Amino acid sequence: MKVKLSFLALLAVALIVLFLFIHLGPNWDYALPRRLKKVLAIAITGGAIAYATLIFQTITNNRILTPSVIGLDSLYMLIQTFVIYVFGSMSLPSTNKQLNFFITVGLMIAFVGVLYKLLFKREGRNLYFLLLIGLVLGTLFGSMSTFMQVLIDPNEFLIVQGRMFASFNNVNTDLLVISIIIIALVAAYSTRLGKYLDVMSLGKEHAVNLGIPYDYIVKRMLVIVAILIAVSTALVGPITFLGLLVVNVAYQFMRTYRHSILIPGAILISIIALVGGQLIVERVFAFETTVSVIINFIGGAYFLYLLLREKKA
Amino acid sequence: MIEVRNVSKAYGGKPVIEEVSVGIKKGKITSFIGPNGAGKSTLLSMISRLLTKDSGQVLIEGKELSDWKSKDLAKKISILKQSNHINLRLTVRELVSFGRFPYSQGKLTKEDWEQVDEAIAYMDLVDLQGKYLDELSGGQNQRAFIAMVIAQNTEYILLDEPLNNLDMKHSVQIMKVLRRLVEELGKTVILVIHDINFASCYSDYIVALKNGKIVKEGSTETIIDSAILKEIYDMDIPIEIINGNRIGIYFS
Ligand SMILES: Nc1ncnc2c1ncn2[C@@H]1O[C@H](COP(=O)(O)OP(=O)(O)OP(=O)(O)O)[C@@H](O)[C@H]1O
Ligand SMILES: [Mg+2]
Numbered sequence A: 001m002k003v004k005l006s007f008l009a010l011l012a013v014a015l016i017v018l019f020l021f022i023h024l025g026p027n028w029d030y031a032l033p034r035r036l037k038k039v040l041a042i043a044i045t046g047g048a049i050a051y052a053t054l055i056f057q058t059i060t061n062n063r064i065l066t067p068s069v070i071g072l073d074s075l076y077m078l079i080q081t082f083v084i085y086v087f088g089s090m091s092l093p094s095t096n097k098q099l100n101f102f103i104t105v106g107l108m109i110a111f112v113g114v115l116y117k118l119l120f121k122r123e124g125r126n127l128y129f130l131l132l133i134g135l136v137l138g139t140l141f142g143s144m145s146t147f148m149q150v151l152i153d154p155n156e157f158l159i160v161q162g163r164m165f166a167s168f169n170n171v172n173t174d175l176l177v178i179s180i181i182i183i184a185l186v187a188a189y190s191t192r193l194g195k196y197l198d199v200m201s202l203g204k205e206h207a208v209n210l211g212i213p214y215d216y217i218v219k220r221m222l223v224i225v226a227i228l229i230a231v232s233t234a235l236v237g238p239i240t241f242l243g244l245l246v247v248n249v250a251y252q253f254m255r256t257y258r259h260s261i262l263i264p265g266a267i268l269i270s271i272i273a274l275v276g277g278q279l280i281v282e283r284v285f286a287f288e289t290t291v292s293v294i295i296n297f298i299g300g301a302y303f304l305y306l307l308l309r310e311k312k313a
Numbered sequence B: 001m002i003e004v005r006n007v008s009k010a011y012g013g014k015p016v017i018e019e020v021s022v023g024i025k026k027g028k029i030t031s032f033i034g035p036n037g038a039g040k041s042t043l044l045s046m047i048s049r050l051l052t053k054d055s056g057q058v059l060i061e062g063k064e065l066s067d068w069k070s071k072d073l074a075k076k077i078s079i080l081k082q083s084n085h086i087n088l089r090l091t092v093r094e095l096v097s098f099g100r101f102p103y104s105q106g107k108l109t110k111e112d113w114e115q116v117d118e119a120i121a122y123m124d125l126v127d128l129q130g131k132y133l134d135e136l137s138g139g140q141n142q143r144a145f146i147a148m149v150i151a152q153n154t155e156y157i158l159l160d161e162p163l164n165n166l167d168m169k170h171s172v173q174i175m176k177v178l179r180r181l182v183e184e185l186g187k188t189v190i191l192v193i194h195d196i197n198f199a200s201c202y203s204d205y206i207v208a209l210k211n212g213k214i215v216k217e218g219s220t221e222t223i224i225d226s227a228i229l230k231e232i233y234d235m236d237i238p239i240e241i242i243n244g245n246r247i248g249i250y251f252s
Helices: A001-019 A028-060 A072-087 A098-122 A127-151 A154-163 A173-200 A204-209 A212-238 A240-254 A259-284 A291-312 B038-047 B092-098 B112-122 B139-151 B167-186 B196-204 B226-233
Strands: B001-012 B014-022 B029-034 B055-060 B076-082 B158-162 B190-191 B205-210 B215-220 B239-242 B245-248
Touching: A001 A240, A001 A259, A028 A127, A028 A154, A028 A212, A028 A240, A072 A098, A072 A127, A072 A154, A072 A212, A127 B038, A173 A212, A173 A259, A173 B092, A204 A212, A240 A259, A259 A291, A259 B014, A291 B076, B001 B029, B001 B167, B014 B038, B014 B055, B014 B190, B014 B196, B014 B205, B014 B215, B029 B038, B029 B196, B038 B158, B038 B190, B055 B076, B076 B139, B092 B112, B092 B139, B112 B139, B112 B167, B139 B158, B139 B167, B158 B167, B167 B190, B167 B196, B205 B226, B215 B226
Parallel strands: B029 B190, B029 B205, B076 B158, B158 B190
Antiparallel strands: B001 B014, B001 B055, B205 B215, B239 B245
């Protein structure tokens, strides 16, 4: 186990070093800080998404779900489209990254809060009810975005389209710092709940039998997941399949149920996938595509494989 | 002791348990019997807080379930459901070690592991302890789950059809283990069981449910009786005394 984790850590470090120094050229005092910032953004969002997805799968007891099923990605797109549709791409909420970031994060967390109220207002509603509502609302948001995208000016649409895919190319430094602080705080808080994760993955009834305050933990975990996903999506854009991909690879590679090993494993794999993907984008495709296209392509194929395998088993 | 007072549960307006009250004696084996759909599992789940009750009270040592801290309750009462499925790939020993969570919160001490090994030995699983659950037969799986409950080492042990999937030898073995837990360690066992003859040979008290209500309760000798069984199951079951046990001949 230790060996596997060390291997992943080494690979991640090697890729990061490669990413930082490959073809650095004479203007390194300009390029290096930019690359460092990019790597930092990749590491923090990749880590947050992997961690959030792992927790989400554990509390829902399902290995083919990602937090985006509760509609966070579609809500992000809806907000971006709506702002451009109503105010135009040159308006303050669209161009001012800070403002946009806080509006987006605020609305996403408010959205999860509302879902929550629906779920826990009455007893007996289960987690799947929340997923169902999230799925329905996610589809609704998606259709509303498409509707507005059809109506707007084609030039404006290009800007919307640019936001459909995650990009690490112009991450705002201030926002990066804020995101790192928020994610670090949330992650630090969540370690207090870490000891429950293994037992939670046995399922609700076993967890309750073993003395876990189930509803209390699920509520807190969901908030943690929502904040992590909201912050990373608002920072770089949606990468729907990344979490699903890396968590499942982590399960297959680490071959354990222990979260103390799965969590660092998934985070490292996520960083490897993103840094590797970004390298390919920059060096092979010369920025012709974005890393989220590559990740979504691989992730989507892997997802199909998982579904087919589930069906056979 | 466990006291159930006027507990009710309905699903979609249809009552499944109606105003049930029953006291469970400490240091005894109490069996719940009754036809399919009578509400046995529902009642057991409510006693063990897996299911919320619509009304009524469940008192464990005089304290209502909801007033207990979940962590303390997990050291007092354990439950094994009728069917158990786990999404993880676990070995038998790993599964059983989860039974120690209420005590160790995940960091098992040497004593915890001793209890795990003891539970594995009790359930005759020593040779299988390194195997993954998905490599086991249905009965072996069932024994692994029972071992987990034994490792949890609670005063009250609730088992929903623990003999599910077990062959005769292991059924007898588990009932003997349960008797030993009661007699040597003073545990209190409540189980749901379909075979009235196992209920007759191994339990002290029997509670019979039908249509969400308790139709009969009492000591084993009083319940294992043709007239009473007829009332519960609508079946003529002659009773013979064999080796001092009351055996119902229900095959024909
Ligand atoms: N989740 C549920 N939703 C709706 N009805 C339910 C639910 N669970 C149980 N019931 C109904 O409640 C009744 C009692 O079920 P329960 O599982 O308690 O029966 P049981 O006595 O354990 O039966 P068996 O011997 O078959 O295990 C049944 O009629 C069943 O259909
Ligand atoms: Mg049942």
